[in-house]
Amino acid sequence: MKLTFPSALILAGLISLLSINAFAADDTIGTLTTELPVEVEKNKPFDFEVRLKPRSGDFIGTVNVAMQQNPNVVYEPRTFTLTPGQTQKVTATVVKSNSGLAVIFASADNWNPIDRAIVVGGVPIQLNAKIEQPIESYRRKPFIVSFTDDAGKRVRLEASARLFFDASNLLVSLDGENDWRSNIDLPLGKEDDEAKPLQLKATSWYADTGIIKMSLTTPQGYKIAGASVTVSIVPPWWVLMMMGMLGGLMYSTIQLLRDVLQSRRKRSLAAWVRKVSLAVLLGIVPGSLAYLLAAWNILGIKTDTTNLKGFFILGLLFAYVGMDVVLALTAPKKAKAT
Numbered sequence: 001m002k003l004t005f006p007s008a009l010i011l012a013g014l015i016s017l018l019s020i021n022a023f024a025a026d027d028t029i030g031t032l033t034t035e036l037p038v039e040v041e042k043n044k045p046f047d048f049e050v051r052l053k054p055r056s057g058d059f060i061g062t063v064n065v066a067m068q069q070n071p072n073v074v075y076e077p078r079t080f081t082l083t084p085g086q087t088q089k090v091t092a093t094v095v096k097s098n099s100g101l102a103v104i105f106a107s108a109d110n111w112n113p114i115d116r117a118i119v120v121g122g123v124p125i126q127l128n129a130k131i132e133q134p135i136e137s138y139r140r141k142p143f144i145v146s147f148t149d150d151a152g153k154r155v156r157l158e159a160s161a162r163l164f165f166d167a168s169n170l171l172v173s174l175d176g177e178n179d180w181r182s183n184i185d186l187p188l189g190k191e192d193d194e195a196k197p198l199q200l201k202a203t204s205w206y207a208d209t210g211i212i213k214m215s216l217t218t219p220q221g222y223k224i225a226g227a228s229v230t231v232s233i234v235p236p237w238w239v240l241m242m243m244g245m246l247g248g249l250m251y252s253t254i255q256l257l258r259d260v261l262q263s264r265r266k267r268s269l270a271a272w273v274r275k276v277s278l279a280v281l282l283g284i285v286p287g288s289l290a291y292l293l294a295a296w297n298i299l300g301i302k303t304d305t306t307n308l309k310g311f312f313i314l315g316l317l318f319a320y321v322g323m324d325v326v327l328a329l330t331a332p333k334k335a336k337a338t
Contacts, residue, residue, distance in 0.1 A: 028055070029059060032113055038222050040094055040119070062082070065081070066106070068107070098125070101118070101158045117159035118222075127225055127227040131231060135200060135234070137205060138203065143172070145214060161224065164185050169202060170210035170211075205236065209233060247312040247314060248285070249283035253279065283319055286315065286319040
């Protein structure tokens, strides 16, 4: 196909435009590189070297490099030039850090920058876990971790970081619906003063203790601070009610066996079914009532909800005393309340 002069000119323009866009999509010449210490001390100078790592081996230009002008970190020199194969020693001093973090940042036009977080030792950042205790098994509870100093004042992170949770006898989830795990790793952003809210859940049907270990680290995994929190776990309500019902059934079963041993009458199958059903009912109902009255504190009974034996004994006593006596005791309480 033969192109006219205007068509050829338009085609050449399109090709040129596509070439420019392709270059603009990835116009970095190379990367600034360095090796930094894992941890430094506040107000104590430390040295590192900055080098060029060009993408092409035939790069021979001179690059103007600038260390970030930051009131938290002082650099000497702050600006300098580099050529391939050359290194520049920089002396840095962290003069301020509230969170135990500092950012080393160096940039140059069309070069990937140095952007690294380092640990600043001796900065007493605290990890404070806010959990309403105790937590009932199989029921979700919110869990928030905030960052403070020794005086309890909120602290914002000077750089991005990570917060790792390792739970024992507990499960952790972000949304409280799915993905319950014993450990979780949360990314944190610069200026964050708390982590994303989490949900806690225990799966033990008896009283227990859970432990959550927390570690605040740099994005590379170097530890900044750590803490642990102990969580009291109480049994779910239905387990406590079942223990009360078992206590009531214990008494009604003893009464049934005593009646069977003392009686010499022959009963039909239907009579036996009625008698056993009545015994079960006379055990379950007082046991359930024992749990409800203790949980609602109607009779002023103080029961240790972490001790399953307490509800078992309470159910046994309620079945022994009888529901009519128990209900008679609750009537004056209600009359006074009204």
